[in-house]
Structures are given as C-alpha cells and as structure tokens.
Amino acid sequence: LDQVNSVSPTIAASIIKELQDQRQNLKLIASENYSSLATQFAMGNLLTDKYAEGHPYHRFYAGCDNVDAIEAEAVELACSLFGAEHAYVQPHSGADANLVAFLAILSSKAQKPLLESLNIENISTASREDWNKVRATVQNQRLLALDYYSGGHLTHGYRHNISSTLFDVYSYTVDQESGLIDLDQLRKQLHEVRPLILLAGYSAYPRKLNFAKMREMADEVGAILMVDMAHFAGLVAGKVFTGEYNPIPYAHVVTSTTHKTLRGPRGGLVLCKQEFAEWVDKGCPAILGGPLPHVLAAKAVAFREASKPEFETYAHAIVENSQVLAQACIDEGLQVPTGGTDNHLLLLNVAQSFGLTGRQAEAALRDCQVTLNRNSLPFDVNGPWYTSGLRLGTPALTTLGMGGTEMREIASIIKYVLSHTKPSVTASGKASLAKYVLDENVQAVARKRVDGL
Ligand code: PLP
Numbered sequence: 540l541d542q543v544n545s546v547s548p549t550i551a552a553s554i555i556k557e558l559q560d561q562r563q564n565l566k567l568i569a570s571e572n573y574s575s576l577a578t579q580f581a582m583g584n585l586l587t588d589k590y591a592e593g594h595p596y597h598r599f600y601a602g603c604d605n606v607d608a609i610e611a612e613a614v615e616l617a618c619s620l621f622g623a624e625h626a627y628v629q630p631h632s633g634a635d636a637n638l639v640a641f642l643a644i645l646s647s648k649a650q651k652p653l654l655e656s657l658n659i660e661n662i663s664t665a666s667r668e669d670w671n672k673v674r675a676t677v678q679n680q681r682l683l684a685l686d687y688y689s690g691g692h693l694t695h696g697y698r699h700n701i702s703s704t705l706f707d708v709y710s711y712t713v714d715q716e717s718g719l720i721d722l723d724q725l726r727k728q729l730h731e732v733r734p735l736i737l738l739a740g741y742s743a744y745p746r747k748l749n750f751a752k753m754r755e756m757a758d759e760v761g762a763i764l765m766v767d768m769a770h771f772a773g774l775v776a777g778k779v780f781t782g783e784y785n786p787i788p789y790a791h792v793v794t795s796t797t798h799k800t801l802r803g804p805r806g807g808l809v810l811c812k813q814e815f816a817e818w819v820d821k822g823c824p825a826i827l828g829g830p831l832p833h834v835l836a837a838k839a840v841a842f843r844e845a846s847k848p849e850f851e852t853y854a855h856a857i858v859e860n861s862q863v864l865a866q867a868c869i870d871e872g873l874q875v876p877t878g879g880t881d882n883h884l885l886l887l888n889v890a891q892s893f894g895l896t897g898r899q900a901e902a903a904l905r906d907c908q909v910t911l912n913r914n915s916l917p918f919d920v921n922g923p924w925y926t927s928g929l930r931l932g933t934p935a936l937t938t939l940g941m942g943g944t945e946m947r948e949i950a951s952i953i954k955y956v957l958s959h960t961k962p963s964v965t966a967s968g969k970a971s972l973a974k975y976v977l978d979e980n981v982q983a984v985a986r987k988r989v990d991g992l
Contacts, residue, residue: 569932582837616842630807643818690744740767751783773800777854803841867950890927897926907985
C-alpha cells in the first residue's frame with residue numbers, strides 16, 4: 540500500500556477506509572463476501588500486464604505460456620468442482636457471462652442449421668452477404684425469464700438491459716399469494732410462449748428451484764434451459780443444492796459469478812454441455828476482448844479452495860444461518876416473504892412491518908453499522924428505487940465464523956432500529972419515501988450491540 544500511497548494518497552486512503560468499513564459494519568449484502576488473501580494476492584499482481592486473446596494453447600498473442608497454464612488449470616478445476624462437461628472462465632463479470640451464454644445459444648441453435656443449409660462450413664470465412672443471412676435468423680428469438688420484481692436479474696430481460704434488445708422477452712412471476720414460483724403455471728406459460736431459452740436463476744428469490752422439473756418442461760417445447768447460478772454457485776459447489784436442485788446435470792448452459800457465495804474474485808463463468816462448448820469459447824470475439832490473466836489466476840485459487848471439505852461445511856453453515864436469521868425475524872414479528880428461506884438470502888417486507896420504504900430502512904440500518912440493501916418485492920408499489928423490501932444475506936458473516944447466536948442478535952437489532960425509525964413528514968403533511976427520523980440514542984445503542992458481535 541506504501542507504493543499506492545506514494546503515487547496516489549487519496550486512493551490509498553480510500554482503500555484503508557474501505558478496510559475499516561468492511562470490518563466495522565455488519566456485511567449482510569447477499570451478493571458480497573470476503574475473499575481469501577490467497578485469492579486477493581493471485582489477483583493483485585503483474586499478470587495484469589499480459590494480453591492473451593484466444594484460449595489455452597490457441598492464442599492470438601505471443602508469450603502466453605504462463606497464462607495458458609493458469610487458464611487451463613482454472614478450466615479443469617471449474618469442471619471438476621461442478622462436474623461440468625465444459626467451462627469457460629474468461630467472462631469479466633456475471634453480466635458478461637450471461638451475454639456470452641446468450642450469444643452461444645443463439646449461435647448454436649439458430650445459426651447452425653442455417654449454416655448447413657447455406658453450405659457455410661466455416662463461419663469465420665463466410666462472406667458478408669451470407670453472414671447477414673445468418674444474423675437475420677437470430678433476431679427476435681424469445682427469452683422467458685424471471686421478472687425483475689420477482690427476483691430476476693437485470694440481465695434476464697429487464698427493459699433497460701441489452702438482453703431486452705437481443706431478445707423478444709417474456710417474463711414469469713412468482714405467485715401473488717405465496718411468493719413462490721409455481722412450476723405448473725410456468726409450464727402453461729412455456730407452452731404458450733415457446734421460447735428459445737427458458738432462463739432460471741435469481742438475485743432475490745429465497746427458495747431453491749427444481750431444475751430436473753424445469754429441464755423436463757423445457758424439453759416439452761424444445762427450449763434450451765439456461766440457469767444463472769450467480770448467487771448460489773457456492774451452494775452448488777458446497778453440495779447444499781444436490782440432486783434435482785443442482786443445475787449442472789440438467790441445464791444446457793449454466794452461468795455464474797465467482798464472487799458471491801463462491802467467495803472468489805470478482806468475475807464470471809460459463810459451464811455447458813459439450814454441444815455448446817465451441818460457441819461458448821467464442822466469448823471473444825462475440826462479447827469480450829482480452830482475458831484478465833490475474834483474475835483467471837485468482838479464479839483458479841478460489842476453485843481450489845471451494846473443492847476442499849471445509850467449503851462444504853461453510854456452504855451448509857451459510858444456509859443454516861440464513862434459516863436461523865429468517866426464523867428469528869419472524870419471531871420478532873417481521874414479515875418475511877415466502878415465510879423463510881432455502882438458500883443464503885431472505886427478504887423482509889418493511890413497508891408492511893414498519894410503514895417504511897426499503898430506502899429508508901436501508902439508510903437507517905446503515906446509520907447503525909448494518910449494511911444491507913433495499914430490494915423490490917414482487918408487485919412492489921414503491922418501484923425499484925424506493926422499494927418496499929430489504930434483502931439480507933449470510934455468506935459474508937458466515938465467512939467471519941458467525942452462527943445462530945449472532946443471527947438472533949442481528950434480527951433483534953434490526954427490529955429495534957426499524958421500530959424506532961419513522962418516515963419524515965413534508966411541510967404539506969406527506970410522508971417522505973426517502974427521508975426518515977432516527978433518534979441518536981437508538982443509533983448509539985444499536986452500534987454498541989453491533990460492536991459486541
Ligand atoms: N446474474 C445474477 C443472478 C446476479 O445476481 C448478478 C449480480 O448481482 C449478475 C448476474 C451480474 O453479475 P456482475 O455484477 O458480476 O455483472
């Protein structure tokens with residue numbers, strides 16, 4: 540850090556402040572974790588200086604021997620960790636991984652028959668005219684994915700995301716009463732929509748999904764089952780989600796991030812059946828430029844960490860903590876959508892429990908050293924900015940070794956803070972959606988309790 544400080548004291552100071560922040564505040568953000576120092580050191584080094592477009596042992600740059608070894612190891616470890624037929628470890632993020640997967644599916648399913656009918660043997664050498672014909676077939680294919688408000692991700696067809704330009708998007712929602720994805724209802728919708736891709740996976744859905752059933756349904760209409768396990772990859776690697784709840788045997792293509800429950804460096808990953816491998820490996824030039832060799836190295840380190848027995852213990856502890864936290868919140872009288880959780884996250888309806896928006900609750904808790912994020916709830920009347928809910932996750936606190944006692948204390952702190960938080964009232968007598976009033980004494984008591992954890 541002295542080196543950084545000598546060039547840029549402001550950046551060095553921000554890094555130190557971030558360290559203090561992550562130590563002082565309770566990290567309950569469901570998509571965050573604490574990666575190991577081994578992962579961080581594998582990432583923060585001279586490998587960043589190397590270009591290596593292509594894939595292992597097939598590069599468009601000279602001098603890639605070491606990157607070849609690193610990427611080949613990361614690929615092999617990813618395949619053995621997840622039991623996948625093929626892995627592509629270059630995506631820089633989960634969003635990139637999804638784009639790579641979309642393009643690979645479009646290419647293999649929509650283009651291949653046409654390439655054959657046009658007698659194009661090699662797409663790389665096809666004429667511009669033939670290429671345009673091929674491209675025309677991939678327009679307006681249908682994507683059926685979980686609605687953003689029901690817990691889907693922006694890259695699953697949200698109207699302001701590139702995925703909604705790439706596809707004719709249809710979405711499924713959770714059941715209004717139970718808050719759960721109703722697979723019978725989804726089957727009906729699948730038969731109506733007949734999409735190219737059925738996309739499963741979520742950012743804010745607290746329940747497990749039956750991928751065996753989803754694959755069966757996808758097969759009925761000839762759709763590709765794509766699963767985005769960005770949030771729960773660590774629960775798959777750690778063997779919490781097994782059998783029909785493990786997407787790897789059932790999905791044609793699986794995408795992920797590497798930095799959430801998986802506890803690796805920030806990055807993305809695509810796993811697929813062999814039939815998609817050739818197209819997935821074309822992530823560059825389809826979406827990406829050069830890979831990030833330092834991040835590939837850190838991914839390899841993290842995959843090795845996740846293949847140890849201790850990681851299984853960790854993954855099970857994440858879910859146990861999440862379930863204890865959900866039950867403790869219910870015991871405190873809070874409204875927990877779906878009545879609990881099967882995974883690393885849970886939702887709270889703070890509009891119903893406290894008359895607050897998610898934004899007010901998020902900010903009030905942050906004042907008390909509890910960091911979590913507001914989240915839209917299904918059919919949310921407060922929209923994606925203010926929201927009616929909070930999303931809480933246990934991966935980071937579980938990494939710190941916290942257990943049931945701490946989870947119950949956290950539920951009690953949350954209840955204490957939010958029951959003392961009131962929406963500010965404007966001069967015209969209207970309750971604000973953003974501003975709130977929280978007594979300083981309450982803050983002091985809550986902070987002391989957080990420090991005690
Ligand atoms: N997919 C899902 C389900 C996610 O929850 C996220 C991130 O929150 C992403 C993809 C995107 O990951 P990234 O932020 O690395 O682009």
